[in-house]
Amino acid sequence: MQIRARYVLPLVGVLLVAGAAAPSSAGPPPALEREGATQLQRDVDALLATGATGVLAEVSGSGRPLTARAGVADPVTREPIAWNSRHRIESTTKTFVATVVLQLVGEGRLGLDDPVQRWLPGLLAGNGDDGTAVTVRQLLGHTSGLPDYADDLPLAQATSQEEFNRERFRSHTAEQLVAMAMRHEPVFAPGQGWAYSNTNYVLAGMIVERVTGAPWEQAVHDRIVVPLGLTGTVLPGTSAYLPSPRLAAYQRLRAGGPPVDVSTRVSGHADASIISTTADVNRFFRALLSGRLLKPAQLRDMQATRPAEPFSAVWDEPGYGLGLMKRRLPCGGWVWFHGGGWWNAITDNAVTADGRRSVTVFLAGTLEPGQDPTVQAKASARLIDHALCAG
Template sequence: MKTHRTSRVTSRRVVTTLVTALAGISLALPAAGAIDTATTPPHTEANGPGPGKGQGHGKGQGHGTRHDKALQAHVDALLGTGTVGVVARTTGPHGPRHATAGVADQATGDPVRPGDSFRVASTTKTFVSTVVLQLVGEGRLSLDDTVEHWLPGVVSGNGNDGGGITVRQLLQHTSGLYDYTADLPVLTTRAGYLDGRRTTWSPEQLVAVATKHAPNFEPGDEWSYSNTNYTLAGMIIEKITGHSWQREVTARVIRPLKLRDTVAPTTDPRLPGRHLRGYSAFGDDKAPIDVTEINPSVAGAAGAMISTTADLSRFYQALLGGRLLRPAELAEMKATVRAPELDPAWPGLRYGLGLMEVPLTCGGSYYSHGGDIAGYTTRNGVSEDGRRAVTVNATGDGSKGSATQEAANRLVDDALCG
């Protein structure tokens, strides 16, 4: 996961009315696609079969879509930045289109297929924020409630005070809390990954890693991306509902939208069905290693989910189309603050409540949430009315610098502008 520099908040609650979708965590960054009519309900470790059972296995996700030459050119350019495999999907006036390049598995040489699943990393945050805002709409909590109110004593010590941090500030990344992923070797180093990839982490343990450090700033004073915020949001969901965030996301979002290839896993390190394998060198000079398997508890509510381009598209289109939140809560989600350098390859980003607003080169903007975790890069975008969407995922480290991110951003921008 990445860490991000801070910026003085210049507008705390600016409700945006432009078009939709891109964002990123450095557990992971964003993605999108087209609304399908899948009917098979998903299964998670908590409610059904494990990997390879009942997940749809990526079947049918290319059905009804057409290959797109313009999209293919962008996908080929993205593969040319040093990635291993790329899958992309768009939807708009002419229906869903797809393009792929590279291999899904270097060991077997299997090609990438349109319905292959992948780790979406921080794109998970939009799902979690949606559930929190649904609870707000049900009158079960307020965005102005403090963390201390719901989780007494969890955020304390070393200058950290849950009594001064609101739920809104968690979802908006203005809490000031240290990002625990910056101090977790399993996510940042080759040796750490190999030693800890099967370790199970509790949310309390992840928050404790963060609170060993002093906060970056006083709550509400600045903006800084921190995965710790969404770990706490997941804990609040469980405190209110009595169910894990995974169960609530599944019941409130995955099943109603029939996202048959989307999973909110708990501790199983594997990906179900046909999927893209991830590869990373962790920034050193050695050859990349296969990093597909990792215990998802290390990412949790900040970035543990698995999905496909079609399912992510369906989710973002439903969200922006008003099918998951009432107008008041959707407006809260779209109220943004400046988020400079969240994605250095795409200046001008603004961050709402688990949703980013991204400027378009053709004018206006779109909403999104990207995701980045070792081995996987996700970018997505959707128009404000939910009718036009694009999602792309690339595996491997890509090239040094920002060439891979820039190519992914151009793909999204061109698809939405076109």
């Protein structure tokens, strides 16, 4: 997740979904549940007031989930927000992909310290970029120093409805996206710093494909979506459409311009393309932190963090591991998460260290290009803090 008005992104593959899981029947006392539901609704209303057309939040743990919503699913049609709304979860995709990579590591099919050159020979070259010096671990942890292709993507440059319409159905291969990044010099030498770059996860998806012999989407589908029964989760590939029921995102492409429905667009590669529901995102993070998806050694690798200072304006003591972030709660202890957002489709989330309680927030924002999203991000963080500190 990047703290900026246009966050992260991009595409390729095949439409994949799965089949279902039973909820737990145990739960907190009724009075505590009512208090939690009331606070959640207050926080959702406050988040809507920071600049959004729709907000949906779900708290999962023992017993019945707590849910709250505010605003509308689409400001033009004024339809209400469905509890099972599909939303582009953008960079939360990275945690799914990192989980698959670490599963392959646990199976002995891939090494975290393998150089990218071993799996993708000749791909990282030019302007000082060197595939022999960048490792898989550095890709997952954003310590590779590789430039971010996202700002060079033509869609990201759209400033009018006409430009957006021209670009939103255009797909690029993973190799083309990496080539955009290779136009630039490295941000720093591999392993000598930390900088968020979507290019890292485009490469991670390509390595999954090279190791498994199938699209990265297939690996996520077979290893995560199906086993967990994530029935609302979609890997859209080159499809530009957000399935119904949806939480539509609109954005002004230039200051003072008309709001444009930016929900219909080719959405991404292994860095930011998954579409999901609040329930599915919660189920995924609870399974991950409770040890259902990774062996202990690989979960420890994922949770080995380094400071992520660019996010300290929003979160206390943020750290980035391998496709997973942590931050300190105001009531003490740590939570784990990975949010994402682009074109005003924003996802925030967090799960307790034992995997027992989690929160996911979907937001259709209204920020204009260049607007600072920090106030909005802090309001979302407060919602999550209240939900997890009360648990």
